[in-house]
Amino acid sequence: MSQEPPCSSASSGFELIELNDPLAVAEHVAALLLNERRRRPELPLGLATGRTMEPIYQALARQLGQLPFAEGERLRERWLSFNLDDYVGLAAGDPRSFRAAMIERLVLPLGLDPERVRLPDGAAPDPDAEASRYGRELEAAGGVGLQVLGLGLNGHVGFNEPPCEAHVQCRCVSLSASTRAANAPAFGGNPEAVPARAITLGLAEILAARSILLVVTGAAKAGVLRWILQGPPTPELPASWLHRHPRVMVVADRAALGRGDNG
Ligand code: GLP
Numbered sequence: 001m002s003q004e005p006p007c008s009s010a011s012s013g014f015e016l017i018e019l020n021d022p023l024a025v026a027e028h029v030a031a032l033l034l035n036e037r038r039r040r041p042e043l044p045l046g047l048a049t050g051r052t053m054e055p056i057y058q059a060l061a062r063q064l065g066q067l068p069f070a071e072g073e074r075l076r077e078r079w080l081s082f083n084l085d086d087y088v089g090l091a092a093g094d095p096r097s098f099r100a101a102m103i104e105r106l107v108l109p110l111g112l113d114p115e116r117v118r119l120p121d122g123a124a125p126d127p128d129a130e131a132s133r134y135g136r137e138l139e140a141a142g143g144v145g146l147q148v149l150g151l152g153l154n155g156h157v158g159f160n161e162p163p164c165e166a167h168v169q170c171r172c173v174s175l176s177a178s179t180r181a182a183n184a185p186a187f188g189g190n191p192e193a194v195p196a197r198a199i200t201l202g203l204a205e206i207l208a209a210r211s212i213l214l215v216v217t218g219a220a221k222a223g224v225l226r227w228i229l230q231g232p233p234t235p236e237l238p239a240s241w242l243h244r245h246p247r248v249m250v251v252a253d254r255a256a257l258g259r260g261d262n263g
Contacts, residue, residue, distance in 0.1 A: 014214075014229065014242070015249045018257055022217040025253050026055035029148065029215055030063050032251075036146040037075050043145030044118070044138070045081040046201075046209055047106070048158070049098040052150040052217055054105060061109035079116045081106075082138050084149075084158035085200035086122040088172060096186050097122060120170070120199035127172045131199045135170030138205060147209035151216045154178050155224050155237035159200035163235035166244060168202035203241050211247040214239065219255040226258060 086098040124130035180194040187193035233240040
């Protein structure tokens with residue numbers, strides 16, 4: 001579907017795919033996700049939320065809709081995904097929760113059973129117990145097959161804020177001021193309205209995925225992405241721990257790679 005083949009290279013052990021813009025990234029990543037569901041249906045996908053992911057889920061719905069009916073139905077029926085994270089303290093059904101975002105952007109457009117799109121329950125009365133339970137649920141499902149990650153401006157993945165060690169597991173965390181500011185648009189632009197805590201899978205569960213796809217778009221991420229591609233791993237940039245994983249693909253647009261002419 002894309003007119004030109006993506007430019008691919010290895011960078012510090014990462015396979016790097018460079019594409020023109022966020023829409024080309026979305027089509028490419030959506031195709032990889034569908035392939036993963038075909039190739040390794042027994043293991044759940046690991047999914048993320050955030051603005052980077054929005055065009056990916058749109059492309060996924062379109063590509064799934066173009067499959068022969070029986071194949072599309074098979075993929076829907078066998079769907080299983082675990083999201084990285086959700087805010088703590090929003091009421092169940094709050095439209096600003098990541099659960100609500102996944103229902104709107106993935107469950108409804110793809111026609112999935114919501115029970116097969118798993119997220120931690122940020123409205124649980126005991127968030128620490130819920131984090132442990134969610135980690136155990138993922139483990140019982142066999143761990144993640146392909147983990148898709150967005151990248152925070154401060155180098156976070158999931159809600160693993162710096163400083164963060166590679167061994168941390170699913171847990172309750174405090175969000176940094178910069179992350180609350182970055183996510184404020186969904187909360188009327190007010191960082192104080194962004195919940196202060198979240199449940200997130202840890203680097204331990206992320207690095208246990210069989211393969212990892214780090215998706216980065218936009219010039220605002222160019223600086224942090226450059227640090228991460230260069231390595232070495234450091235707690236100050238949680239995504240840099242991905243260098244410890246043997247199968248990481250980075251899919252980025254030209255702007256995120258600092259090419260500068262695509263905004
Ligand atoms: C958020 C989420 C991450 C997401 C990242 C980037 O806070 N916890 O899962 O991937 O930060 O978000 P965006 O794509 O909106 O830049």
